Amino acid sequence: MSDGEMGVGTCIILGAGQYYEEAGAPPADNLVIAADGGADQADRLGLVPDLTVGDFDSIASAPPSDGQHIALPAQKDDTDMLAALKLGWERGYRRFHIYGGLGGRIDHSIANIATLCQIAQAGGIGTLHGDQTLVTAICQGSLSFPAWRPGPRTMISVFSASDCAHGVSERGLKYELDHADMDMVMSRGSGVSNEFVDGQEAQVSVEDGTLIITYPLAAPSPAGPAGNPRWRAWGFWRLKSPAACAILRPPANNLLYYSICNSPYLERKAYDQLSPAAPVRLLCALLHLRQGPHLAAGAPH
Numbered sequence: 560m561s562d563g564e565m566g567v568g569t570c571i572i573l574g575a576g577q578y579y580e581e582a583g584a585p586p587a588d589n590l591v592i593a594a595d596g597g598a599d600q601a602d603r604l605g606l607v608p609d610l611t612v613g614d615f616d617s618i619a620s621a622p623p624s625d626g627q628h629i630a631l632p633a634q635k636d637d638t639d640m641l642a643a644l645k646l647g648w649e650r651g652y653r654r655f656h657i658y659g660g661l662g663g664r665i666d667h668s669i670a671n672i673a674t675l676c677q678i679a680q681a682g683g684i685g686t687l688h689g690d691q692t693l694v695t696a697i698c699q700g701s702l703s704f705p706a707w708r709p710g711p712r713t714m715i716s717v718f719s720a721s722d723c724a725h726g727v728s729e730r731g732l733k734y735e736l737d738h739a740d741m742d743m744v745m746s747r748g749s750g751v752s753n754e755f756v757d758g759q760e761a762q763v764s765v766e767d768g769t770l771i772i773t774y775p776l777a778a779p780s781p782a783g784p785a786g787n788p789r790w791r792a793w794g795f796w797r798l799k800s801p802a803a804c805a806i807l808r809p810p811a812n813n814l815l816y817y818s819i820c821n822s823p824y825l826e827r828k829a830y831d832q833l834s835p836a837a838p839v840r841l842l843c844a845l846l847h848l849r850q851g852p853h854l855a856a857g858a859p860h
Contacts, residue, residue: 569654570647573597573608574640574671575617577662579690581776582604590652594643598622600659610646644685653683661689665850672696676720676769684783691776696720701764702772702783704731709755715774717750717763719743726742726766731759738766 570591575596593601595613612629614623622628631642644655660671666749669689672694678685679698687694695702717729729736733754740747747836755761755778763772774781 568652569656570650571642572643572647572655572657572660573600573604573606573641573659574659574667576659576667576671577690579660580689580836581688582838589684590647590650590839592643592647595639597643605852610645612643629845638674639668639769640671641677644678644721648681648683653670654685655685657687659785660687661694673720676771679769679852688776692773693776693778693809694773696761696769696771697783698763698769699767700766700783702781704755704761704774704781705779706758706760707755707774707779708757709778709796711754713775713777715755715761715763715772715778716752717741718745718771719750720771720781721768724765727768727770728762728764729753730764730779731756731761741768741770741858778789788801 571589571591573591573593575594578600584597590610591606591608593608593611595611595615596617598608598611599619601608608627610627610629610633612623614631614633614635616633621630631639635642635762637645638701640657640660644657647655647835661668675685675694675696676698679696679700682698684695684697715732717727719727721743723740723742725740726738727736727741727750728738729750733756736750741750745751763770786859
């Protein structure tokens with residue numbers, strides 16, 4: 560998916576993690592969603608979120624539950640951050656900048672990096688803002704940086720988020736790769752601490768699999784991801800809470816979502832594997848669907 564196909568704009572997600580000094584506050588000209596304690600950070604930054612979502616266990620004072628403030632149950636499958644991202648996705652956004660998603664609890668940082676991979680696998684792109692470092696992910700595509708003048712030893716690192724990513728190329732960097740394989744445990748070599756080259760364009764790409772990429776905040780904004788991701792529909796994952804399903808469902812005319820979301824026969828792995836090359840698998844799944852509570856309650860179809 561190219562930049563021109565990334566939907567209606569940029570969705571800014573404010574989390575409850577650590578915030579770092581950057582040039583100015585996060586832009587507020589697009590959709591701004593606060594995930595739980597991110598609402599307190601929004602107050603500190605002088606931002607008014609369009610939406611606030613979470614179980615509100617890390618916020619100074621719980622807001623009223625209304626159309627702008629969405630209260631989720633404490634026991635749920637999704638983190639508050641993922642719930643916020645799904646709300647942005649439902650509204651047509653495919654490009655996300657996430658602040659307050661790193662630092663603090665290491666388990667939340669790892670979960671947020673994993674969420675970047677989910678976004679990439681669905682055909683969008685997310686960026687986590689850290690301490691002078693940005694983290695993103697690409698899936699079956701590329702990330703391209705224009706030529707610039709980096710300082711000495713300005714690093715970019717690449718990790719496989721797949722068991723094995725095939726066709727990994729790193730071009731225009733100090734250490735180049737050409738259609739190599741890279742695995743999650745780095746048994747085939749490390750992608751850590753590559754370097755930008757002064758005055759040279761750079762590109763990281765993968766033919767099959769998902770990559771996590773870290774690069775400095777000072778780098779010029781990259782173009783990407785470019786490529787032809789498989790057909791995916793993010794948000795198919797089953798939500799156990801009927802209230803959460805009602806909140807996070809995609810457009811009402813998406814009958815397939817209502818059916819799959821409420822099917823007890825499908826696992827998350829099956830959702831991730833849906834592609835144009837799998838009509839038989841999809842047909843078999845549809846044959847096993849039961850009518851879920853949203854359809855029974857009169858959801859449009």
